Each structure stands twice: as structure tokens, then as C-alpha cells.
Amino acid sequence: MDQSQTQTLVRANGFRWMDFDAYLFDIDGTLLVTRDLVHYNALNRAIREVYEVEATIDGIPYHGKTDLGILRAVLERAGTSADVFEARLSEALSVVCREVGANAHGITADICFSIPEVLTQLQAADKLLGIASGNLEAVGWHKLEAAGLRQFFSFGFFSDHCEARINIFRKGVEYARSKLGADATICFIGDTPEDIKAARGAGAQVVAVCTGPFSSAELSCHEPDACLSSCQELLL
Incomplete structure (x- = not known):
């Protein structure tokens, strides 16, 4: 335009x-x-570490989604029940924040x-x-x-x-x-x-x-x- x-x-x-x-x-x-993978890697780490699922956010249409929405979409696709998702969500969010904080020096914006x-x-x-x-x-x-x-x-x-x-x-x-x-x-x-x-x-x-x-x-x-x-x- x-x-x-x-x-x-x-x-x-x-x-x-x-x-x-x-x-x-x-x-x-x-x-x-x-232009980095800091946030991407943190979300994937939380999925593997907390939910013990070998899955990534690849293939999820994440533009416009919240971080919670992205995690839910990945875990639903992987077959994780809603109860398990909710029970472990707080821990998963903590892992995302931990990983981004630990690697914040690598953020290229x-x-x-x-x-x-x-x-x-x-x-x-x-x-x-x-x-x-x-x-x-x-x-x-x-x-x-x-x-x-x-x-x-x-x-x-x-x-x-x-x-x-x-x-x-x-x-x-x-x-x-x-x-x-x-x-x-x-x-x-x-x-x-x-x-x-x-x-x-x-x-x-x-x-x-x-x-x-x-x-x-x-x-x-x-x-x-x-x-x-x-x-x-x-x-x-």
C-alpha cells in the first residue's frame, strides 16, 4: 500500500x-x-522436558497465537490430554522463561x-x-x-x-x-x-x-x- x-x-x-x-x-x-532460535528452542525444550513428548512447534500456524496457545496446539497434536496439559502448564511456562532468560544474549532482533x-x-x-x-x-x-x-x-x-x-x-x-x-x-x-x-x-x-x-x-x-x-x- x-x-x-x-x-x-x-x-x-x-x-x-x-x-x-x-x-x-x-x-x-x-x-x-x-532472527534467532531462542524463543523457538525454549518452547520446544518445555514440550520435551515437562510433557516428555518428542514434538516441536514446527507446522503450527503460530502467527497471532499466544505462547499458551502454541503449546496447547502442539500437545493436542501429540495426543496429550487436556488434563495433563493443564496440570503441567505452569511448569512448562517456567521452563520457557528460564530458557529464554538463560539465552537472552543470543536474541537478535x-x-x-x-x-x-x-x-x-x-x-x-x-x-x-x-x-x-x-x-x-x-x-x-x-x-x-x-x-x-x-x-x-x-x-x-x-x-x-x-x-x-x-x-x-x-x-x-x-x-x-x-x-x-x-x-x-x-x-x-x-x-x-x-x-x-x-x-x-x-x-x-x-x-x-x-x-x-x-x-x-x-x-x-x-x-x-x-x-x-x-x-x-x-x-x-
Whole structure:
């Protein structure tokens, strides 16, 4: 999508990027893209160590899924019962966090287009900035630390206790309004159809960016408030 198309979409929806009180960003594919196997290996280690199953996350359509959802999908495919999955889940999540923490030095994160500039602009305008991610909390913060973006965000909501992305987003909305007031306006920024659906379900507006695996056609059909090639188009 070129710049003129983007501006037309924004004007048509009456969408004004800088008018919100709080902005919550997804991590993978939105703020950054990792080029390592740290998170991948940690999930696979938890599957083998805790559930004693020789399986991996390969073949699971994980884009837009939470870490809990990814683990559940792998274990269901491997024939693990729901009772066993739930009984060992807390231990499995601890293993994922342990492994990512132990190997955080190996995280290689490429920052998506113009993200530092966009965040700096929002920060200078005194906007509340947070994270809404399907990562486990420790995993998400390690990725942001590796990318040098941690300092922009004062809070975050993750999948440690929320398998459904919509519940993560709802918690983000509740927190922002607890800080800013019940009438505070919130915008989510994400790169998957699941981000769009979750933002809508949480009663917020949403910008979809094509810096992840999904095309503008695959995202715009879910009717985000704006669908951009990258966050570069948000700079004023």
C-alpha cells in the first residue's frame, strides 16, 4: 500500500493517529522481528522436558497465537490430554522463561521500520505506551531489551495468564483507563488478523501494519482503522 492509499484510508475512516490517549503495541512482526532460535528452542525444550513428548512447534500456524496457545496446539497434536496439559502448564511456562532468560544474549532482533521514531514522537506527546503481546512476559521484555526498545514502555500485558489474545487486550484497555480515566481512548498496533479481532473485541481502535507475515489484503479485509505498509507511514 503506497502513501496516497494510506492517507485515503485514514481520512475515509476519520482516523487521526495522534489523537489517542494510550497506544499498545504487539511485539513480533510489529515492533521487531527476531532472527534467532531462542524463543523457538525454549518452547520446544518445555514440550520435551515437562510433557516428555518428542514434538516441536514446527507446522503450527503460530502467527497471532499466544505462547499458551502454541503449546496447547502442539500437545493436542501429540495426543496429550487436556488434563495433563493443564496440570503441567505452569511448569512448562517456567521452563520457557528460564530458557529464554538463560539465552537472552543470543536474541537478535531487527527493529521494524521507523519504530524508534514513532515511539519517540508518541513519548514526546506524553502518550501512555504499553505492550499487548502473546509472548510470555519475561520473553517479551527480553526481546524488547535486545532491540533497545524497553525504555519506551511503562507497562505490558502478556499471555502468562491469558491464552486468548482478546483477554490480553482487554486487560490493556482496563489498565490504561485506570490510569487515564474511563473515557481514555486506546489504539492497538499489530500485524495479524488476530490483533485486529482482539482490539475490536476490547472496544478499541487498531492500526494493522504489514511488517509481519500478512499482506495488506489479508489484514484490510478485517477492517482495521488503518492498514499500513509499516509504521513509517505514521510519522507526521
